[in-house]
Amino acid sequence: MDGYSLTRDLASYYDQEASSRDTWKRDDHLVAGRRDLCARMRVERRTRLLEIGCGTGRDAREFLASGIPTVTGVDLSSASCRIAQGHGVDALSASVLALPFAADSFDACWTISTLIHVADESWLEMCRELQRVLVDGSPVVVGVWGSGSDRDDNGVQHTDTIEPKRVFHRRSDANLRRLMDQIGTIEAFATWRYEGSMRPYQFSTVRIRTASRSA
Numbered sequence: 001m002d003g004y005s006l007t008r009d010l011a012s013y014y015d016q017e018a019s020s021r022d023t024w025k026r027d028d029h030l031v032a033g034r035r036d037l038c039a040r041m042r043v044e045r046r047t048r049l050l051e052i053g054c055g056t057g058r059d060a061r062e063f064l065a066s067g068i069p070t071v072t073g074v075d076l077s078s079a080s081c082r083i084a085q086g087h088g089v090d091a092l093s094a095s096v097l098a099l100p101f102a103a104d105s106f107d108a109c110w111t112i113s114t115l116i117h118v119a120d121e122s123w124l125e126m127c128r129e130l131q132r133v134l135v136d137g138s139p140v141v142v143g144v145w146g147s148g149s150d151r152d153d154n155g156v157q158h159t160d161t162i163e164p165k166r167v168f169h170r171r172s173d174a175n176l177r178r179l180m181d182q183i184g185t186i187e188a189f190a191t192w193r194y195e196g197s198m199r200p201y202q203f204s205t206v207r208i209r210t211a212s213r214s215a
Contacts, residue, residue: 009164014077022056050106053114057084
C-alpha cells in the first residue's frame with residue numbers, strides 16, 4: 001500500500017473514532033510528562049508549542065490551561081481537528097511529513113502515540129520537517145508503543161473494530177533510539193508497562209540539534 005493510501009486510511013479511522021476519543025483521559029505517566037514539559041518551557045522561556053497528532057485537543061487544552069501562550073496542533077483527522085477547534089485549540093489537518101508552517105515557528109514539541117504510524121523509510125523525511133519548523137535546541141517529547149522485544153513489530157492492528165484498520169510500527173528500544181538520534185540529542189529515554197499490556201510504552205525527550213539539519 002502506498003503512503004497516500006495509508007495516510008487516507010489513518011485519517012478515515014480517526015475521523016470515525018474522534019467523538020469517543022474526546023472523552024478519554026491521560027494516565028498518570030503522561031500527565032507527569034506533560035507537567036514536566038510545561039516546567040521546562042517556563043524555565044527556558046519557551047512559548048510556542050507544536051503538538052503532532054493533537055487529536056481532539058485533550059493535551060493542547062491542558063498545555064494552554066497551564067499557561068503556555070501558544071499551542072498549535074496538527075492531526076490527519078479533520079473530524080478531530082474540528083472538535084479541538086470547538087474547544088478553543090488552534091488545530092489544523094496536516095501530516096507530519098508536510099507541516100504547513102514556516103521555518104523556526106515553534107520552540108517545543110509534544111507527540112504522543114502518533115509517530116508509531118511513521119514507517120522507517122519515512123522517518124528521515126519526518127525529521128527534516130521537525131528540524132525545519134522547530135528552532136535549534138527545542139525539546140521534543142515523544143511517546144510511542146514499543147515492540148517489547150529486540151525486534152520491531154510492524155503491521156496491521158487486527159484487533160481494530162473500525163475499518164480501515166490501522167498500521168503500526170512498534171519498535172525495539174534499540175531501533176527507536178537509533179531513529180530518535182536522527183532528530184537530535186537524546187536527553188531521556190524511559191519505558192513502562194501498563195497493567196495487562198504485553199508491550200511497553202516508550203517515552204523520550206530529544207533536543208533538536210543544529211548538526212541534524214539537512215541542507
